[in-house]
Amino acid sequence: METVTDDLHVAVVERAEAALDVAAALDFVSDPRFGGIAVFVGKVRDFNLGRQVTGISYDLFVPLALRTFQAIGERARADVGAPLKLYIAHAKGDLGLGDLAVVVAAGTPHRAEAFRACRLAIEAVKHEAPIWKQEHYVDGDSAWSEGCSLCEPSSEDAHGAHGEHGHAH
């Protein structure tokens, strides 16, 4: 499930079908115009909030997630004000420790814009895209992570283009 234009590649990848591909992301954002590429890779880690994690299941509302990724891409383009190629892919389904959950890559003429676009995109994916994380623990228990509400009219202002706010995700 993906939408691809010349400058923007957004995808949701079912884990049972494929792993996320960092090399493909780098390849997509490479361009003769671009001297800077920034990549963020999010992986499943083994410990969260004091509990031993054995895996994560990701649930996504795919059509809206893809539209949200596209809107994030357009916002990043407007924000950096430079030529930009952006790649956003998120995994869906049951992931094990070390599996790739999300890959964001940004290619731009210079490094400052690449870091900026990459940061903007990953923060927006975390705070705005319809994606839910269920952690599985070593004791057999599971829990859906607390997250960011999408229903507060002020949430866009609060999260804005620049990043990180108080809570721990």
Add this chain to the structure above:
Amino acid sequence: MKLRIALYGALREADPRGYLELDVPPGSTIASLRELLAAHLREHAPQVNAGLVRICAFASSEEILHNHREVPEGLELAVLPPVSGG
């Protein structure tokens, strides 16, 4: 009218089918749909926290629908708990 609402995240546990169907009066707003859904969950799905609905968003496959919006006819909606991607 009958409205199908797809369930995601923690609210999937409200119904193994992955969706609910509610009877919604024509012209209802998303705010009133929110109340109907919370009441439905309290009655039919005590295993989920109906209070979660207060901080959920409603959406079509194209956009988030805020409280003042009218429930669109003939579309399936989704109820979106707070998100936790990445």
